Amino acid sequence: EIVLTQSPGTLSLSPGERATLSCRASQSVRSNYLAWYQQKPGQAPRLLIYGASNRATGIPDRFSGSGSGTDFTLTISRLEPEDFAVYYCQQYDSSLWTFGQGTKVEI
Amino acid sequence: QLVQSGAEVRKPGASVKVSCKASGYIFANYGISWVRQAPGQGLEWMGWISAYTGNTDYAQKFQGRVILTTDTSTSTASMELRSLRSDDTAVYYCARSITARYFYMDVWGNGTSFTVSS
Numbered sequence: 001e002i003v004l005t006q007s008p009g010t011l012s013l014s015p016g017e018r019a020t021l022s023c024r025a026s027q028s029v030r031s032n033y034l035a036w037y038q039q040k041p042g043q044a045p046r047l048l049i050y051g052a053s054n055r056a057t058g059i060p061d062r063f064s065g066s067g068s069g070t071d072f073t074l075t076i077s078r079l080e081p082e083d084f085a086v087y088y089c090q091q092y093d094s095s096l097w098t099f100g101q102g103t104k105v106e107i
Numbered sequence: 108q109l110v111q112s113g114a115e116v117r118k119p120g121a122s123v124k125v126s127c128k129a130s131g132y133i134f135a136n137y138g139i140s141w142v143r144q145a146p147g148q149g150l151e152w153m154g155w156i157s158a159y160t161g162n163t164d165y166a167q168k169f170q171g172r173v174i175l176t177t178d179t180s181t182s183t184a185s186m187e188l189r190s191l192r193s194d195d196t197a198v199y200y201c202a203r204s205i206t207a208r209y210f211y212m213d214v215w216g217n218g219t220s221f222t223v224s225s
Binding site: 001032033035037039044045046047050051054056086088090091092095096097098099100101102 | 152155206208215216218
């Protein structure tokens with residue numbers, strides 16, 4: 001089973017700043033099988049990025065994904081107040097889906 | 108959208124069944140994953156079912172204790188969890204799953220909270 005480790009656990013930033021979130025896999029992940037989600041308190045997760053770098057429908061272009069192999073990154077170019085949330089990466093391999101433990105982006 | 112059944116309370120050792128009704132798309136064309144989130148914790152994938160074939164994949168942790176089913180006549184997916192323990196207390200989500208060129212969950216249900224307590 002591929003384990004995803006996200007870092008940092010918490011990112012303390014201000015609106016307008018750039019956020020860089022890391023997702024590291026214990027084995028190589030096919031880029032098409034790597035996604036990112038945003039979750040706010042009391043809400044269901046929302047898909048942000050699929051295939052490592054493709055923005056989902058309606059996602060602002062300040063969100064971008066990159067990476068390959070075992071290292072993937074979610075970047076928020078300029079934080080808006082509504083971006084303060086928890087972010088999860090997710091991968092699929094050999095009929096198993098796994099999530100990272102999450103990165104909280106806080107003010 | 109995906110609309111889930113309401114909150115439940117169960118005693119340890121009991122079973123619970125959560126439903127997830129789909130609308131606005133062709134149900135049989137997609138799979139459904141089930142993901143849970145314990146209080147204050149992260150997301151945990153439990154399993155996936157093809158709405159078309161009924162084929163399933165389960166996380167090893169839940170093998171033998173969870174059963175996923177679908178009913179294409181009502182566009183409803185269901186998740187039954189047996190032999191409940193207190194650490195099964197969580198919010199349970201269904202999510203439409205893309206499993207072709209890409210693998211991801213693009214539409215999520217509203218979540219069903221269930222509490223396991225004696």
